[in-house]
Amino acid sequence: EPEVTQTPSHQVTQMGQEVILRCVPISNHLYFYWYRQILGQKVEFLVSFYNNEISEKSEIFDDQFSVERPDGSNFTLKIRSTKLEDSAMYFCASTLIGGASSYEQYFGPGTRLTVT
């Protein structure tokens, strides 16, 4: 069964450093998302991406965040200057089409980001 993959599984970085989290969505999917989950808290939406542009972003997704689909397979989340409060599990998700099916999103295993 096709699945979303994410690398690395765990990233430790120092405050102020840039990090890039990588995702490979399911190959024929067209919509891509990033979510995050701070330990013990809810899963929070960050950004959705379709047709090579951001379609929606949350208040969390400020100027420190950016997303890119640099080639036909990868989808990346960059945090320019990490803060302690960026420590969280980051999940990538993808879905084939919009409409009713957009509520069936396929999530990756996550990258645990620890900012020290």
Place this chain on the structure above:
Amino acid sequence: LAKTTQPVSMDSYEGQEVNITCSHNNIATNDYITWYQQFPSQGPRFIIQGYKTKVTNEVASLFIPADRKSSTLSLPRVSLSDTAVYYCLVGKAAGNKLTFGGGTRVLVKP
């Protein structure tokens, strides 16, 4: 966005049926009801989606009454591996982002 309310936690035993009810009094006409499952340190996983009446798949059943103000996820004959957090989400069919609440933490005991 319709607000959802579901129990914070539920305990069950292996082999029992688990029913989790979600209230969504302000559900809109074109909103769908979707349930996700999340194991510790893993991403959420889609379980089932419905609009009205009953939907069943190999994992669960979803019961939605005529007024659609609530829904019940039914997990038949749970095993220890069904211990997880279960989220009820309500939103427009054409919506993109998923908005997760606190979910229901289900603990299945031997």
